[in-house]
Amino acid sequence: MRLVVARCQIDYAGRLTAHLPMATRVLMLKADGSVLVHSDGGSYKPLNWMSPPCNLTEGTAEDGRVEWKVTSRTDDTLRILIEEIHHDSSHELGIDPGLQKDGVERHLQELLAEHPATLAPGLTLVRREFPTAIGPVDLMCRDAGGASVAVEIKRRGEIDGVEQLTRYLELLNRDPLLTTNGAVRGIFAAQAIKPQARVLAEDRGITCAVVDYDALRGLDNAEDRLF
Amino acid sequence: MRLVVARCQIDYAGRLTAHLPMATRVLMLKADGSVLVHSDGGSYKPLNWMSPPCNLTEGTAEDGRVEWKVTSRTDDTLRILIEEIHHDSSHELGIDPGLQKDGVERHLQELLAEHPATLAPGLTLVRREFPTAIGPVDLMCRDAGGASVAVEIKRRGEIDGVEQLTRYLELLNRDPLLTTNGAVRGIFAAQAIKPQARVLAEDRGITCAVVDYDALRGLDNAEDRLF
DNA sequence: AAGTACATCTCGGGC
DNA sequence: GCCCGAGGTGTACTT
Numbered sequence: 262m263r264l265v266v267a268r269c270q271i272d273y274a275g276r277l278t279a280h281l282p283m284a285t286r287v288l289m290l291k292a293d294g295s296v297l298v299h300s301d302g303g304s305y306k307p308l309n310w311m312s313p314p315c316n317l318t319e320g321t322a323e324d325g326r327v328e329w330k331v332t333s334r335t336d337d338t339l340r341i342l343i344e345e346i347h348h349d350s351s352h353e354l355g356i357d358p359g360l361q362k363d364g365v366e367r368h369l370q371e372l373l374a375e376h377p378a379t380l381a382p383g384l385t386l387v388r389r390e391f392p393t394a395i396g397p398v399d400l401m402c403r404d405a406g407g408a409s410v411a412v413e414i415k416r417r418g419e420i421d422g423v424e425q426l427t428r429y430l431e432l433l434n435r436d437p438l439l440t441t442n443g444a445v446r447g448i449f450a451a452q453a454i455k456p457q458a459r460v461l462a463e464d465r466g467i468t469c470a471v472v473d474y475d476a477l478r479g480l481d482n483a484e485d486r487l488f
Numbered sequence: 489m490r491l492v493v494a495r496c497q498i499d500y501a502g503r504l505t506a507h508l509p510m511a512t513r514v515l516m517l518k519a520d521g522s523v524l525v526h527s528d529g530g531s532y533k534p535l536n537w538m539s540p541p542c543n544l545t546e547g548t549a550e551d552g553r554v555e556w557k558v559t560s561r562t563d564d565t566l567r568i569l570i571e572e573i574h575h576d577s578s579h580e581l582g583i584d585p586g587l588q589k590d591g592v593e594r595h596l597q598e599l600l601a602e603h604p605a606t607l608a609p610g611l612t613l614v615r616r617e618f619p620t621a622i623g624p625v626d627l628m629c630r631d632a633g634g635a636s637v638a639v640e641i642k643r644r645g646e647i648d649g650v651e652q653l654t655r656y657l658e659l660l661n662r663d664p665l666l667t668t669n670g671a672v673r674g675i676f677a678a679q680a681i682k683p684q685a686r687v688l689a690e691d692r693g694i695t696c697a698v699v700d701y702d703a704l705r706g707l708d709n710a711e712d713r714l715f
Numbered sequence: 716a717a718g719t720a721c722a723t724c725t726c727g728g729g730c
Numbered sequence: 731g732c733c734c735g736a737g738g739t740g741t742a743c744t745t
Contacts, residue, residue, distance in 0.1 A: 262493075262514055262526075262528045264491055264493075264514070264575075266489075266491075266579045266581075277589060278589075279587055279588060279589050280587070280588045281584075281585070281586075281587055281588075282585045282588075284581075284582065284584050284585055285579075285580075285581045285582055286581065286584065287489055287491070287516070287579070287581070289514070289516075289526065291526075291528050291529055291530075292528040292529060293528075293529050295529075295530075295531065295532075297526075297532050299489075299516065299518075299524075300581060300584035301489045301518050301519040301520075301581040301582075301583075301584070302518055302519060302520050302522075302540070302583075302584070303518075303522075304522065304537075304539045304540070305522075305524050305532075305533065305534050305537045305539070306532065307532050308584065308586075308587050309587065310531075310532045312531050312532070313529070313531070347579060348491075348577060348579060350575060350577075352493045352512075352514070352574060352575060353512075354493075354511075354512045354513065354514070354527060354528040355511065355512055355528075356528075356529075357508075357511050357513065357527035357528070357529070357535065358508070358509045358511055359508075359535075360506055360507070360508055360535055360536065361506060361507045361508075361509075362504060362505075362506050395684070416503070421648060421651075424648075424651050
């Protein structure tokens with residue numbers, strides 16, 4: 262890992278072309294040849310970058326200034342014209358053990374699979390990740406009357422989630438095996454549901470369910486204490 | 489901008505929880521309080537980060553080691569336990585003039601607006617960015633028979649683009665002024681169209697058009713040479 | 716401030 | 731390898 266602080270001008274050409282006027286920035290040169298250009302603000306996204314695998318060659322521009330050229334295998338190029346280097350240091354980092362993540366949509370799905378009745382009284386689980394031709398339905402359930410219920414789970418309930426569930430319902434309702442006890446209903450479950458998504462869902466006869474993540478975890482813990 | 493290379497362990501808690509075991513990494517501390525944790529590989533995305541606005545406080549853990557706590561207004565926290573600092577430097581960067589981008593979907597739209605007949609024979613442009621209640625239609629055209637044609641342009645044709653065009657078509661077909669010469673048709677134009685998007689589009693009577701960007705630019709250049 | 720669409724998205728999983 | 735969905739998405743633009 263090489264860290265450079267320099268006054269530089271940058272031109273990228275690839276899927277698009279982009280230009281950064283001369284200014285002082287941080288250049289992060291990683292061991293795999295990739296390059297990140299950061300300013301002193303914004304979020305984690307660099308102003309400009311080159312993804313690995315790529316190759317950096319140091320050269321000289323026509324006017325004698327230092328010029329770095331980063332090229333990828335797909336003919337993307339990043340040209341860094343350097344006017345002044347304020348800092349330049351290299352560091353041995355070693356291989357990173359990597360990130361351990363926990364608890365996202367998957368966990369919400371597990372909790373709801375264990376407690377389907379919190380979505381609607383009498384609801385029971387048929388199976389998680391119920392396969393269809395256009396992808397798996399998060400939870401396939403049955404209600405008290407024996408009718409099939411497809412549940413789509415999202416952390417945040419937005420319009421595209423409703424569209425997704427609608428596509429599943431269209432498909433599922435063509436299957437005579439699923440509709441023997443009436444049409445397949447849909448439940449859109451999320452920790453929070455945006456107003457527009459709610460309107461669209463209700464317009465399509467889909468039930469909205471706001472899920473309380475902490476309460477669900479509480480149910481789990483309560484059961485754990487019983488055993 | 490402060491650059492730190494340190495052996496550290498990191499715990500994030502927010503919308504999810506994540507853990508990074510003790511290892512040597514680069515910590516980038518920006519002027520707005522945001523923090524990025526990078527390893528010596530991967531793409532531009534940091535292993536972990538905190539987005540602005542946020543606040544960094546330096547403290548001491550129970551065992552006496554240095555501990556940084558970064559907190560956001562939404563109660564996300566990033567805890568950085570530092571074992572050894574290999575490098576620590578600060579730099580004045582100033583405000584960045586910002587990135588100038590050129591040529592993406594916009595350029596494709598301009599080219600197709602100039603050459604609508606490449607999408608379907610006899611197609612003529614009515615207007616770009618045709619306004620509707622739910623947003624602008626990329627291109628509104630008329631075919632040889634005088635019927636309206638709505639064109640949605642994407643660099644990559646995926647399902648959500650078909651959904652978007654479908655919503656437009658539903659709305660446009662309620663307008664008697666547009667349907668005097670028959671129902672409004674849809675053309676889904678993209679440099680590449682994913683199989684699932686193609687199936688969905690055709691199922692809804694939407695025509696798919698694969699656009700050759702280079703050939704379109706060629707048409708433009710040929711015309712330029714004439715004048 | 717909220718909603719929408721785009722991104723040189725990145726990243727992981729499935730086939 | 732491609733395809734597809736999720737993201738602590740970020741980002742720009744509109745309402």
